[in-house]
Amino acid sequence: MAGPEEIFRQELKHRREEAGLTQQALGSLTHVSGAFICQIESGVRRAQPPLARAFDLVLKTDGLFERMAITIAKHADVPDYAKQAAVLLGEATSICEYAGVVLPGLLQTEGYATALMQAAAPNQSPEDTATNVRARLDRSANILESEKVPLLWMIIHELVLTAPIGSSAVMSEQLAHAVDVAHGRRAVIQVLQVKEGVHALTSTGQLALFGFAEDPPAAYLESAYSGQLVEDQGLVRKYQASFEWARAIALPPRTSLEFITSVAEDHRKNAKTDSLA
Known part of the structure; x- marks a missing residue:
């Protein structure tokens, strides 16, 4: 069963592609690099709540990513x-x-x-x-x-x-x-x-x-x-x-x-x- 971090990554990739945005494009709209978006989607970095809030604004997801980011910060397992x-x-x-x-x-x-x-x-x-x-x-x-x-x-x-x-x-x-x-x-x-x-x-x-x-x-x-x-x-x-x-x-x-x-x-x-x- 997918954990909250994996669900966040999958959902971000899905919503980004559904919006017709590349990683570079989403990064530009949220004031980070495309490489950083790639790191989030691959599990290297975590999106902190302020960035997750920016995802919500760009992707029009009504607070979904911010709520998930807050939950992950409080309860997520320790990664490698x-x-x-x-x-x-x-x-x-x-x-x-x-x-x-x-x-x-x-x-x-x-x-x-x-x-x-x-x-x-x-x-x-x-x-x-x-x-x-x-x-x-x-x-x-x-x-x-x-x-x-x-x-x-x-x-x-x-x-x-x-x-x-x-x-x-x-x-x-x-x-x-x-x-x-x-x-x-x-x-x-x-x-x-x-x-x-x-x-x-x-x-x-x-x-x-x-x-x-x-x-x-x-x-x-x-x-x-x-x-x-x-x-x-x-x-x-x-x-x-x-x-x-x-x-x-x-x-x-x-x-x-x-x-x-x-x-x-x-x-x-x-x-x-x-x-x-």
Whole structure:
């Protein structure tokens, strides 16, 4: 039996086609892109009540879509947010990330990503781990090596830099790679030092804010085994404000890269000591 979200998608597609409108045409009339309409109809994004109200006005559906959107927001099952986030990652024009637990996926090296995945799924076969790592690295390469790299702004907590993920050698390589990405003008990186204490994103962990040329922004909260895509614009604005507060107390970009380079050198020295032990 179809759930409320699937019924919404089917009904939207049916009413749009019945009105003789393409996805691009409906998007233009409701002030979003045709790609965004496609994402709604395919289940990647959810239509929030204000947009659903616009659908009702254009399609003359007497409040149908707004009522359905309100119901979905209150009672809908949790969708596969990881897949949704992967789609948004590839389509965003700006990506702002706060990393309070691990380095952002876009910056991760093979060694670092492998260590994380092995720790999160110790019973997973080496082959499956390698496949998942390769998929992550490929997604990162597709974005960082694109002709139109989105604006990438990352705030990384100091503890993320010093935590021994994998080994000292892995961390040294990982941090050097992050600095290389920033020096290549593919990302702006700032370090939030421990001495700043409690801050606006202390309890957030991992946060990504997606911005788009024409469509509403979204936030993505991630943990080891789950994630939450936030599309309620009131909540998205709160996360955006929290990111700005954290950015205001972080080290400037140039000083941040010097700090990361110093920590990488500490890891390199530890790796050398470990090899002699």
